[in-house]
Amino acid sequence: MSQLQLKDLYDGFRNPEVIEGFAKLINEEAKKLPKPVNIMEVCGGHTHSIMKFGLPQLLPKNINFIHGPGCPVCIMPKERIDHAYILAELDDTILVTLGDMIKVPGSHGSLQDARAKGADVRFVYSPLDTLKIAQENPDKKIIFFAIGFETTTPMTTSLIDIVIKKEIKNIFFHINHVTVPEVMVELIDSRDEHVDSYNNRIDAFLGPSHVSVITGSKIYEKFPKKYNRPVVVAGFEPVDVMEAILMIVRQFNEGRCELEVEYKRLVSYDGNKKAQALIEKYFEKASLFKWRGLGNIPDSGYRLKDEYAYLDAEHIYADILPKEEIEDHKLCICGDILRGMAKPNECTIFGTACKPQTPLGSCMVSSEGACAAYYKYGNLL
């Protein structure tokens, strides 16, 4: 039997003929739409794919993408990055986090800047790599700055599980895990005093598949039922996104409003119950979590349960970690972009004062942020 190659996982999903085939079908179906459809891709991974593969160029004018808030790096408020910065600067401490989190600027600078000033900041591919760092540095305190949506949360809880079971004494956690459905509710349900409402812009949602691999598709049930917004859970390859758009357009043409799964190859209704159990064991919902650009959103973040406070860096270092809120840059319109009320290039500082190398707003920070994706790929359009 031939071995499964990595390319088998994506090759067919980038097939030009299939992509063009979907484009043709969407264009035909879209002619029947009574009004334009605005689809919010909640996840930054989708934004990145859409822009990287240039998918809007294949779609008719009455289908628009609204770029959502789902990038774990982009949504991190300055106050939390300041926490990481302060912790990284402590003597005998190694601050560990994932990927491009180290680029996000707080009010003191980014973790990259802290590292350039001498702090020991490291990035890992998997939270479990923290174990090796702790083992090699028994005299140091290792603080894992945990970030990400439902996708990365189970990996943090696995690390916590091992730390507790093996009685490892030098690993601590600063938890910044957030959840997708709560921010979607915020985008639909909340009102802004300056505009009538946000909800007249988002007609449907593209749900991120990797989140649902963990949570199941069930987390989106309320959106078609309670909020009258169809949701299609989709993969990140161009064929996945194109098929999901066709599914959404067909729902509108057929007068349906449902939760559907395009990414059937891995997403079930219930998701990964073992991962969910681990999250429930160690975490509880924080009453409020502040999102960069969006403000405080109820029940949208996790915190370690009180019984594990001895592992919680936020609790241990409460005396030195500031609690006051920090305002975003005055000219930055990331909040409006994340709510689907503005496009990145409508911002006055887009591509000038705010660039990927010198990001002022959240959406420019990570390569998955809407502004960064527009800056990198989008200005042909």
Place this chain on the structure above:
Amino acid sequence: MNKQITLAMGNGGEENNELISKIFYKAFKNEILQKSEDAAVIHGGELAFSTDSFTVSPLFFPGADIGKLAVCGTCNDLAMMGAKPKYLTCSVIIEEGFSTRELEKIVRSMKKELEVNGAVVVSGDTKVVPRGSVDKIFINTTGIGEIQKKGISSNNITTDDVILLSRDIGCHGATIFCAREGIELSTTLESDCASLTHQVQALLDAGVKVTAMRDATRGGVSAVLNEWAKQSNICIEVQEDAVPVSQEVNGVCEMLGFEALNLANEGTFVLAVKKEDAQKALDILHGFENSKNAVTIASVTKQYSQKVILLSPYGTKRFLDTPTGELLPRIC
């Protein structure tokens, strides 16, 4: 610019360019330096002169080691200006405690690669510094080469040229990334590290009209094409599906969210040649093992001046930007 030097400023991309132009070019400003070529053309256009420092971790990796890299890097920079490498200097900074056996291994590698290039080391320097001052060993090589054909320059590319690529891309970057970060992959992936002197000589001997050449090191093919687009005030339109990327490199990119076009190479070069000579150049390159899959990847137009455009096989297009920041894996 950032008040402190960050790793991103050494990435071969945007921040690196900013550091060089705002600090070094500003201070050292002169006509030769401003041409921003792989090697400086000096002595009435007869000689090419180049320097490079090598700091790689791990020192030994599949396909090469820091010694081979240190010779290939400088010799290739000379070759890219149409020059035959002749004389090199070698300067090493060694960390206290480094194994002499490993040093010998590195130097043997250098000797072998010097022979490949027909070049000799004529001067050198050795410094040993206290433990922790450098990461094991840093090597600098500086080289002088005799220019075989005058006028090769990345400032002269026009719409009469097409852009060729000598082989599949990203092997060095992907190999180092896997070796450095301990990603356990069952793979045959190895660095493309190789000297390009003979390929270049063959092209020049055959009279191929080469406008520009550049080895796509840090910053990868993206950085080279963007530099060319800016320096020659042209638009480069790349056919995405024409760019060869091995399955292994694609796999690493998919897993970590990288773009193969941004990954470093050490024996892969990009060429701008006159359209009428493109096939002749490819035929010659195909005669060498290291460039047997050389292809045409792009055309030169005026559509978006100073920009590189990537054309997908399904009819969409986007800019291919100079890489920015440190090469970091995507979070999810």
